[in-house]
Amino acid sequence: MFDLTGKCALVTGASGGIGAAIAKALHAQGATVALSGTRVAALEALAAGMGGERVVVTPGNLSDAAATEQLARDAEAALGGRIDILVNNAGLTRDQLAMRMKDEDWQQVLDVNLTAAFRLSRAVLRGMMKRRFGRIIAITSIVGVTGNPGQTNYAASKAGLIGMSKALAAEVASRNITVNCVAPGFITTAMTDALNADQKDKLLSAIPAGRMGEPAEIAAGVVYLASDEAAYITGQTLHVNGGMAMI
Amino acid sequence: MSDIAERVKKIVVDHLGVEESKVTENASFIDDLGADSLDTVELVMAFEEEFGCEIPDDAAEKILTVKDAIDFIQSNSAS
Numbered sequence: 001m002f003d004l005t006g007k008c009a010l011v012t013g014a015s016g017g018i019g020a021a022i023a024k025a026l027h028a029q030g031a032t033v034a035l036s037g038t039r040v041a042a043l044e045a046l047a048a049g050m051g052g053e054r055v056v057v058t059p060g061n062l063s064d065a066a067a068t069e070q071l072a073r074d075a076e077a078a079l080g081g082r083i084d085i086l087v088n089n090a091g092l093t094r095d096q097l098a099m100r101m102k103d104e105d106w107q108q109v110l111d112v113n114l115t116a117a118f119r120l121s122r123a124v125l126r127g128m129m130k131r132r133f134g135r136i137i138a139i140t141s142i143v144g145v146t147g148n149p150g151q152t153n154y155a156a157s158k159a160g161l162i163g164m165s166k167a168l169a170a171e172v173a174s175r176n177i178t179v180n181c182v183a184p185g186f187i188t189t190a191m192t193d194a195l196n197a198d199q200k201d202k203l204l205s206a207i208p209a210g211r212m213g214e215p216a217e218i219a220a221g222v223v224y225l226a227s228d229e230a231a232y233i234t235g236q237t238l239h240v241n242g243g244m245a246m247i
Numbered sequence: 248m249s250d251i252a253e254r255v256k257k258i259v260v261d262h263l264g265v266e267e268s269k270v271t272e273n274a275s276f277i278d279d280l281g282a283d284s285l286d287t288v289e290l291v292m293a294f295e296e297e298f299g300c301e302i303p304d305d306a307a308e309k310i311l312t313v314k315d316a317i318d319f320i321q322s323n324s325a326s
Binding site for chain 2: 174
């Protein structure tokens with residue numbers, strides 16, 4: 001089950017905790033993986049840690065339109081001319097109360113989290129249509145569904161990914177291309193390490209499972225949606241949150 | 248019938264799975280040949296590949312019939 005041998009995947013934001021776990025999990029199932037991000041040294045280290053085989057590093061700055069288009073071309077070339085699985089994982093936060101949020105903080109989060117995901121999806125669709133196979137998976141967030149104070153920009157970008165994925169799923173389903181989202185709850189990463197003990201206690205009391213999630217638990221959902229076994233699932237959001245929100 | 252016209256018609260027949268006799272020059276991809284909007288995007292991709300040309304989006308939107316495709320390729324094709 002869930003064998004990805006012969007498949008080629010591009011993972012954005014691969015130097016982050018969840019992105020690295022996704023890259024490793026796809027690789028472990030047999031896929032060839034292109035690692036993208038802006039921190040080249042971290043990507044190189046990750047590639048080395050994955051054994052150096054069936055893995056390539058294709059850095060890219062997703063806040064820039066031309067660089068994003070170039071990344072799609074670079075990754076496709078580095079993967080031998082095909083991207084079967086696109087994981088739009090890259091994301092950033094610029095938290096601030098709405099009343100104090102600057103336009104640039106709003107725009108930067110939308111650009112990287114949502115617009116770049118659209119541009120990359122558009123770029124890989126041509127090949128996927130021709131090959132009659134594709135998996136586009138966006139890593140969204142529970143916050144895109146429930147909202148969270150201080151994150152109007154982030155929540156909008158994550159909700160946007162869900163809507164975009166549904167519309168795109170409807171467009172390309174007949175070509176055997178599925179488009180889905182995975183929505184993590186609170187996962188142990190550098191982003192959540194920054195919380196203090198009080199904040200963590202409060203969080204845990206809202207999670208029925210009584211613990212934070214692990215990046216590998218997000219990656220497992222991505223592997224499933226990328227697999228042949230998930231061919232009939234499209235336009236969906238898989239919530240991985242320990243029961244924190246049951247939607 | 249020109250070589251370009253024949254190659255265009257062959258692509259249409261192969262892609263849409265329609266009978267060759269239905270692929271007349273005035274046939275509309277959507278109204279007469281049963282294509283949906285995504286099929287028309289794929290046809291344009293196939294024409295680009297076959298003829299080694301690039302069909303910009305605004306031109307692609309105007310290619311509605313077999314004749315539109317042949318005319319565009321005749322005036323823009325490298326091969």
